[in-house]
Amino acid sequence: MADATTNLLDGPSGPKPRRKFSRRNIMLYGILAMVCIYYVVPLWVMVMTSLKGMPEIRMGNIFAPPVEVTFQPWVKAWAEACTGLNCDGLSRGFWNSVQIMVPSVIISIAIASVNGYALVNWKFKGSEVFFTILIFGSFIPYQIMLYPIVILLREMGIYGTLWGLVLVHSIFGMPILTLLFRNYFTSVPEELFKAARVDGAGFWGIYFRIMLPMSLPIFVVAIILQVTGIWNDFLFGVVFTKPDLYPMTVQLNNIVNSVQGVKEYNVNMAATMLTGLVPLFVYFVSGKLFVRGIAAGAVKG
């Protein structure tokens, strides 16, 4: 079944292309090129700005490439920018972010995939009600839930620990991930499941031996979404941890918002890009898998 999906998704399904320089093609590529300019300009500006010195920024054109290339802003953003008394830039937060992200991603995906599987193949009374509540939950702004979560974590005695934060990420990642896994498992032929049942396989047996091996694409999507979401999270990271565990985004916020005299746009931009590197890398590497996984997770419903 996974193979079938793959084949289906490999090629575009639109009509066949015509001559190379037809009016249609010029229009098509023209529009795409224009759209791409809109998408690329901010990145271009970020990169160019991060390579300029402050004097050049102040007088210059933000779109122009630097006259004099300097990597100082990058060095400063990574290792020297100050927040309060800590002048070690983003580097402090990098490992914290990794430390927070890895368990959060693993646990939230594990839970959500089991949820999706149970929702599709092992429906029980009320399972859809819980799922609806979960979807409802995805609409609740995090800020609103802050207080109840504080109380919950306090009662559980894990406020301020890494596990508290992992729990929070698992909770708030659950709705959308469960939706994706549920949609994905719906597309798995029921016969497969029934055959396994006849062979005497149980809940976990089917999950580990049949469902898991064929759900690579949706796992890729889930990993991408969670890595991005958790890596970029600021609110939970700052509220539910301590300074020695602050993720990179907190440092980013601190660097960007601690204006010392003049706003150092070049350092800000370098810091911004450094913080975005991990999710960006994941996207660039897994572009094709992402579309394939989304196809499987979002399309079948």
Added chain:
Amino acid sequence: MSTKPMGARMLRNLNAKIAALPMIATAIVVFLGGTIWSVVYSFTGSKLLPKFKFVGLQQYERLWGNSRWVISIENLFWYGFFALVFTISIGFLLAVLLDQKIRFESAFRTILLYPFALSFIVTGLVWQWLLNPELGIQGIVRGMGWESFTFDPLYTPELVLVGLLMAGLWQSTGFVMCIMLAGLRGIDEDIWKASRVDGIAKWKTYLFVVIPMMRPVFITTLVIVASGIIKLYDLVVAMTSGGPGNASQVPAMYVYDYMFQAQNLGQGLAASTMMLLSVLIVLIPWAYLEFGGKKHG
């Protein structure tokens, strides 16, 4: 769960129920419990800490008499309306363009998708800068000789939502495009063959055949995009902090500001209850569509 206290019933699917416990706990304790907690305390005069001092509808009366809240609701409505329409329509159109067997598809896709990897805080910062009247687009165009050119959305109350939309669309359209592209790839090739044989115009095939077939894709997209819009907060904080004036205030900011800065928990929760209510209004039709009709296997 089961209303009939029959042991056999409870034991059926026992493993599944155990496995679903985290979900059940999250749904009941966090989302349902949190919601009920919020609603209950919205009827109290709680200040910094939750205290059960019942004040009736007072918080709600004050809320709807507050011009900032009313502006927030209007802003969210217009931003939400345009963001939904534009992300979904542009996302779909881009997906259609990419689905024309073009060259460099993966390059185009990557370019359109990369902003989604960046947080709203980052998005807000970059666009705040691009739209900075002195350094950004306006300054550049003026510098090229067009002195009277004015494009200053972030400092013009009437246009500030346009500025937010520019950034918001930049960040999330690529993701919608990906979902749509995936949906298009899921359409059977035979459909296209049939429509070609019948000589149906391509746009008609898209409009009357493909789009209806992609209904589930559109629903998933709608859920994801709409849930993002209601949560709109980071982008506004990073780009405008709600300004100029109160021109770009959104409900989530009101909730947060009153809960913590104003230390008026009751007021913040009254506002959040109104937000939850609006979510319910959107979600009930969805739940009906999803579960009301045919059951899934």
Added chain:
Amino acid sequence: MKLTTKLLAASAIVSATTVGATELEVTHWWTSGGEAAAVAELAKAFDASGDKWIDGAIAGSGGTARPIMISRITGGDPMGATQFNHGQQALELVEAGLMLDLTDVAEANNWKDVIFPSSLLDACTIDGRIYCAPVNIHSPEWLWLSNKVYEDLGLPVPTNWNEFVASADAVRAAGKVPLALGNQPWQSNLAFGAMQVAVAGLDNWKAVNMDKNMDVAAGAEYAAVFKAAADARALAVGSNVQDWNQATNLVITDQAAGQIMGDWAQGEFQVAGEVAGTDYTCLPGLGLNAYLSTGGDAFYFPKLDDADKEAAQKRLAALLVAPETQVAFNLKKGSLPIRGDVDLSAANDCMKKGLELLAAGNVMPSGDMLWTPDTQKQVEDLMVEFWMTDLAPEVAHERWVDIISNN
């Protein structure tokens, strides 16, 4: 005494790096240039005394930082010490029994007599017990002017708000912004607060803010305040910045003629190497009614279940109020010390003006002490609407009276 302190400090630096040091995490929102330099003084002094300051700076003003601090305290994972503006911000946390009682520290160090003005200590006192250590006095009622802007125009530097307004057209004509104003809500509020006492005068100010006399609030004097604020907002058109220190920077770089900002703006001028009196001019009370409100920052100490930490918290509390720390900290921060008995001869012109006003008793309590955060936030919402749109002053006045009479 001095020698022993030095010796103690020297040996403490050694011991601070050893295992015996008690670590205290201190959260605050002091992240601008001058602020960071000032907080470094506190940390240095604390580390030198044998403990360890773990810095927990959260950038982006108190509005960003306070929710985080409050969440952590109510969540049961408090920091060792945290900044608040003293007044009503931490009131409920104290009432809930989450904060450490500092009364014994206060008595041992005689805070009652040394802390001046005494309203600062009153703001820390709840039911006769003391819960916070004030560290500085901040007054928002200052007008900062760029001397160069006026020199270039061949005009004398204004000596009060009215002259400033009169000269605004000339400034505008020279392509500069008369009044720099950041876009963040609290800055509009601050500007209005400064104009209140400057335009309406101290007696009217007291009647409204302390006695809550709503007739005065609705009266002609306050109508004049709104009128003046409406003039001011016209002068602020064109200063497209967000942060307060970006606005200050417009004045430092002579792109704007003036800014209404608290005395903390001084730190920015200092970091930029500007000299008070020659490069810039400061007018307390906008040069009209030179009264300063004595708000400021204080440190609160959440209760920790750890005797060692509690002792360290008390040591830090005592240290914050100690004369040496006060001098070092406030010189860097540009704020006024919370005790009248310290020598600030190193202070610059502007700080001296502030000190004189303080010594003369030209002080009044701050908004944080007089109004609930809720009322303040509503006023802030109104002010930001008023300053950034063309809301009529009469309408704004009416709505303002409405808000404060429902406090």
